Amino acid sequence: MYKADDLDLLLPSFKPYVLAVEAALVARGFQAIPFDTWRSPKEAAKYAALKVGQANSMHIYKVACDHICALHGWECKKNKCEFFQAYGQEVERVGMIWGGRFKSRFDAPHMQACTIADQDRVRTIADEVARDAFIRARLCKPLHAA
Ligand SMILES: [Zn+2]
Ligand SMILES: [Zn+2]
Numbered sequence: 590m591y592k593a594d595d596l597d598l599l600l601p602s603f604k605p606y607v608l609a610v611e612a613a614l615v616a617r618g619f620q621a622i623p624f625d626t627w628r629s630p631k632e633a634a635k636y637a638a639l640k641v642g643q644a645n646s647m648h649i650y651k652v653a654c655d656h657i658c659a660l661h662g663w664e665c666k667k668n669k670c671e672f673f674q675a676y677g678q679e680v681e682r683v684g685m686i687w688g689g690r691f692k693s694r695f696d697a698p699h700m701q702a703c704t705i706a707d708q709d710r711v712r713t714i715a716d717e718v719a720r721d722a723f724i725r726a727r728l729c730k731p732l733h734a735a
Contacts, residue, residue, distance in 0.1 A: 594625050600651045606702065614679055619675055621657070625654070650711050651717070658672035677690075685700050687699070
């Protein structure tokens with residue numbers, strides 16, 4: 590069994606969207622495990638060295654979350670499981686950014702609250718309350734409209 594990471598490590602503006610995606614997947618018969626939420630800069634550097642992440646990852650800023658399939662982890666394709674397709678659809682349905690569309694590195698488990706265009710700005714906001722306010726103001730869609 591996979592261990593779920595703590596969603597309370599995410600910014601309060603972002604967490605409800607993560608929960609909404611998880612609930613939508615349950616309704617479709619899938620179970621998503623929040624495998625990775627916040628990363629320390631040290632952890633991010635380690636992931637970057639292994640080429641499975643970026644040193645300046647959005648996870649450091651608490652605006653990104655990775656999910657995997659409760660049944661297959663990352664290995665859905667060979668199990669003919671459509672988890673990651675459904676995940677991408679639900680992430681985008683609530684107005685979040687899905688890593689499956691990244692040109693730099695296909696990252697199906699990844700969802701984040703800010704657009705690629707906003708990433709550099711988010712990195713400059715050191716204060717967490719201010720960063721949360723920025724994300725809240727920039728969210729593409731209110732959750733109730735999802
Ligand atoms: Zn699966
Ligand atoms: Zn990620």
